[in-house]
Amino acid sequence: MSSLVPDVSPEQLQQLKESAGRCIDEAGDVLSLLSSEIWRCPELAYQEEKAHEALVRFFSQQPGWTVQGHYLLNTAFRATWGPMGGREGDNVVNIGFLCEYDALPGIGHACGHNLIAEVGAAAALGVKGALGALSHCPVRAKVTVLGTPAEEDGGGKIDLIQAGAFEGMDVVFMAHPSQEDVAYCADLAEIDLTVKYHGKASHAAAYPWKGINALDAAVLAYNNLSVLRQQLKPEWRIHGIIKHGGVKPNIIPDYSELFFYLRTPKHQDLPHIKEKAEKCFRSAAMATGCQVNLEYGKNEFYNILRNITLERAYEENGKTLGIEFITNEKLQEIPLGSTDFGNVSFVVPGIHTYFYIGSNALNHTEEYTAAAGAEKAQFYTLRTAKAMAMTALDVLFCPELLQRVRDEYAEAKLKEESG
Numbered sequence: 001m002s003s004l005v006p007d008v009s010p011e012q013l014q015q016l017k018e019s020a021g022r023c024i025d026e027a028g029d030v031l032s033l034l035s036s037e038i039w040r041c042p043e044l045a046y047q048e049e050k051a052h053e054a055l056v057r058f059f060s061q062q063p064g065w066t067v068q069g070h071y072l073l074n075t076a077f078r079a080t081w082g083p084m085g086g087r088e089g090d091n092v093v094n095i096g097f098l099c100e101y102d103a104l105p106g107i108g109h110a111c112g113h114n115l116i117a118e119v120g121a122a123a124a125l126g127v128k129g130a131l132g133a134l135s136h137c138p139v140r141a142k143v144t145v146l147g148t149p150a151e152e153d154g155g156g157k158i159d160l161i162q163a164g165a166f167e168g169m170d171v172v173f174m175a176h177p178s179q180e181d182v183a184y185c186a187d188l189a190e191i192d193l194t195v196k197y198h199g200k201a202s203h204a205a206a207y208p209w210k211g212i213n214a215l216d217a218a219v220l221a222y223n224n225l226s227v228l229r230q231q232l233k234p235e236w237r238i239h240g241i242i243k244h245g246g247v248k249p250n251i252i253p254d255y256s257e258l259f260f261y262l263r264t265p266k267h268q269d270l271p272h273i274k275e276k277a278e279k280c281f282r283s284a285a286m287a288t289g290c291q292v293n294l295e296y297g298k299n300e301f302y303n304i305l306r307n308i309t310l311e312r313a314y315e316e317n318g319k320t321l322g323i324e325f326i327t328n329e330k331l332q333e334i335p336l337g338s339t340d341f342g343n344v345s346f347v348v349p350g351i352h353t354y355f356y357i358g359s360n361a362l363n364h365t366e367e368y369t370a371a372a373g374a375e376k377a378q379f380y381t382l383r384t385a386k387a388m389a390m391t392a393l394d395v396l397f398c399p400e401l402l403q404r405v406r407d408e409y410a411e412a413k414l415k416e417e418s419g
C-alpha cells in the first residue's frame with residue numbers, strides 16, 4: 001500500500017474501512033427500502049420521476065447532505081457532503097458515486113439499475129459515515145452522489161458531462177449488476193440509428209405495380225446487414241428491430257422504420273461501422289425506389305477508458321469481503337454491451353465494476369428483473385458498496401495511489417486519443 005497522509009496509520013485506515021462497512025450495514029434497511037421503491041415503479045429513460053423523487057428524499061433525510069433535485073436534467077440529482085477536514089489551502093479530493101435508475105420497456109428493472117442506485121447511495125453513506133466520525137479528518141474530502149438518468153436510452157451521463165456536472169470530481173465509482181464480480185469489462189462504443197423508408201401506397205392486389213414498397217426496403221436492409229456481419233470484426237455488433245412495417249396486407253406499405261444499435265470496441269471505429277451500415281440501408285432504398293432518412297442518436301456512447309490501478313485497489317478491498325473476482329483478461333475482453341459511463345471515463349478517472357446479485361439469470365430478461373428485486377440481492381449489493389467505499393478511502397488517504405490513478409488516466413487517454 002502506498003504511504004498514507006500524515007496522522008493516518010495503516011491500522012487507522014483499516015478502522016476507517018471497517019467503520020464505513022458498519023455505516024452501510026446500519027443503513028441496510030433504508031437502503032433496501034429505497035431500492036425496492038425504485039424497483040416497484042420502473043420508469044423509462046428521462047422519465048424516472050418517482051425514482052428521482054425517492055433518491056432526493058433519501059438524501060434529504062440523511063444528515064449533512066446538500067441535495068439538488070432536477071440537477072441540470074429533469075430527473076438527475078446531486079447530493080454532496082463536504083468539503084470537510086484538512087487544513088487551510090489543502091486541495092479538496094472529491095469522490096463521486098453514480099446512481100442509475102432507469103428501467104427497460106415491458107420488463108422493468110431487468111438490468112438491475114435499482115441496485116446501481118442503491119450501491120452508489122450506500123457507498124456514499126459509508127464514506128461519509130466513516131469520515132464524519134473522525135474528530136478531525138486530515139484530508140479535505142468531499143463526497144458527491146450524482147443521479148445519472150437514461151443509461152439505457154439516450155445517455156444521461158453524456159448530457160451531464162456536457163453540462164459540466166463532472167467538473168471538479170477526482171475519481172468516480174459505480175457498479176452494475178451482472179452474473180459475476182469483475183472490476184472491468186470491455187463495454188463497447190455505441191450509436192443508435194433510426195432508419196425511415198418512404199414509398200408509395202397502392203392496392204396490393206388490384207394494382208401493386210403502382211406502389212413503392214417501404215416494407216420491402218426494410219426487409220432488404222435487414223438482410224443486407226445480416227450478410228454484412230460475416231465481414232465485420234468479431235467484437236463489432238449491428239443489431240436492431242423493424243419498428244413499423246405497414247398497416248394492412250392489402251395496402252403496399254408507404255412507410256417503414258427500423259431502429260438499430262451499431263457497436264465497436266473503440267469509439268474511433270464508429271465511423272467505419274456507420275459507413276458499412278449506411279450502404280446496406282441506402283442500397284435497399286435504391287433497389288425499391290424508396291426515399292430513406294438516416295437519423296443517428298444524439299449521443300455516442302464511448303468504450304470505457306479503464307484504470308487498472310483503481311481496479312486493483314477495488315479488487316484488493318473486495319477480496320477482504322469475500323468477493324471472488326474474474327481476473328482473466330480474456331474473459332474481461334468479452335463485451336457485455338455499452339454504457340454512457342464510457343464517456344465519463346474519458347473526463348474523470350473511474351471504474352464501472354460488475355457484481356453478482358445471487359442469481360445466474362441474464363440481464364434484460366424477466367428472470368433478472370425478479371432477481372434485482374429479490375431480498376437475496378441485498379447482501380451482494382451492500383458488499384459491493386463496502387468495497388467501493390473502502391477503495392474511495394484508499395484514494396482519499398493514499399496520495400501516491402491517487403497520483404498513480406491520475407497518471408494512468410492521463411497516459412491511457414493520450415494513447416486512446418492518439419489512436
Ligand SMILES: NCCCC[C@H](NC(=O)CCN)C(=O)O
Pocket residue numbers: 111151152153154155176187190191192261297301336337338339
Ligand atoms: N444507446 C443505447 C445504449 C444501450 C445501453 C445498454 N446498456 C446495458 O445493457 C448496460 C450494461 N452494459 C446496452 O448495452 O444495450
